[in-house]
Amino acid sequence: MYQEERMQLILDHLQTKKRISIEEICSLFDVSRDTARRDLVKLDEQGAIIRTRGGALLPNPLQDKIGNYKERLMKVSEEKKSIGRVAAHYIRDGEHVILDSSTTVHACAEFIDQQSCFIITNSINQADVLSDKKGVSIHLLGGQLEKEHRYVYGSTVISTLSNYFVDKAFIGVGGISASGFTSVHDEEGMLKHQMMKQARQVFVLADHSKFGKDCPFRFAALSEVDFIVTDRLPEPDMLEMLQRQGIEILIPDFKDEEELEEV
Known part of the structure; x- marks a missing residue:
């Protein structure tokens, strides 16, 4: 599986479960912890997630997205x-x-x-x-x-x-x-x-x-x-x-x- 595909599946998981751990990524996609971390680093750089200790969650809604x-x-x-x-x-x-x-x-x-x-x-x-x-x-x-x-x-x-x-x-x-x-x-x-x-x-x-x-x-x-x-x-x-x-x-x-x- 390509990294881009895996990253999209990680985001899909977050939409339903709200958070994901490195262990879950390893288990779901049969990858190493280093690969799971690289996926999260890239998603974090894109602003798509917030990295946490041992995993990630979706970012909070941004204030500027709230209408007057x-x-x-x-x-x-x-x-x-x-x-x-x-x-x-x-x-x-x-x-x-x-x-x-x-x-x-x-x-x-x-x-x-x-x-x-x-x-x-x-x-x-x-x-x-x-x-x-x-x-x-x-x-x-x-x-x-x-x-x-x-x-x-x-x-x-x-x-x-x-x-x-x-x-x-x-x-x-x-x-x-x-x-x-x-x-x-x-x-x-x-x-x-x-x-x-x-x-x-x-x-x-x-x-x-x-x-x-x-x-x-x-x-x-x-x-x-x-x-x-x-x-x-x-x-x-x-x-x-x-x-x-x-x-x-x-x-x-x-x-x-x-x-x-x-x-």
């Missing part, structure tokens, strides 16, 4: 809208709630129809959507504006948040894995974590593509979340791990989105 907020809003799927509808169902009249700046949480904001509730957010877009809802009182946090992604952040925001105690926080994430909950931007991740700390119940809103994915910044442990609202159950191993942490998985019933299926 308006672009991401245009691509909000029906699955994310269903997630947002389910999440909004859990907001009760009179509650104090934190909404972060993610597009999936934006979908939640669109479905809020409570007679009265108090919403705290760092998102310009969330505040704009909620401004048309008569029963909603809005507190837009002040801080440094991230223009491209339409949210405010910084030490001032975190300090202000620490004075609030709310019933629920609704948080979007970049990835969910055994490592915990991750995001691409560290500033945003620190802000999400502070939001979680101020809430009695924490809801993570994430479509199925976020399971088994790690982004560069880990901002919270699995044990810090009460519910994950998603469109599809994760793989059995992931589901078992989440349930061991006491997390409830909430998914829409696409036949009737007013009915909730709890696992």
Whole structure:
């Protein structure tokens, strides 16, 4: 087998298994450890993998591949809208709630129809959507504006948040894995974590593509979340791990989105 063929098969393996060891390469392709290392060195030089001690994994998604907020809003799927509808169902009249700046949480904001509730957010877009809802009182946090992604952040925001105690926080994430909950931007991740700390119940809103994915910044442990609202159950191993942490998985019933299926 030519090196180029073997390298492509290594990448195919990584797409499904997420990581590979030198021992696995030797076993799969009947090559020596030196040959396996040369394959990984070449793939690393091409930017296709990240070499680790004894193997390799796929690189994290690059920040520059993430579109700005308006672009991401245009691509909000029906699955994310269903997630947002389910999440909004859990907001009760009179509650104090934190909404972060993610597009999936934006979908939640669109479905809020409570007679009265108090919403705290760092998102310009969330505040704009909620401004048309008569029963909603809005507190837009002040801080440094991230223009491209339409949210405010910084030490001032975190300090202000620490004075609030709310019933629920609704948080979007970049990835969910055994490592915990991750995001691409560290500033945003620190802000999400502070939001979680101020809430009695924490809801993570994430479509199925976020399971088994790690982004560069880990901002919270699995044990810090009460519910994950998603469109599809994760793989059995992931589901078992989440349930061991006491997390409830909430998914829409696409036949009737007013009915909730709890696992």
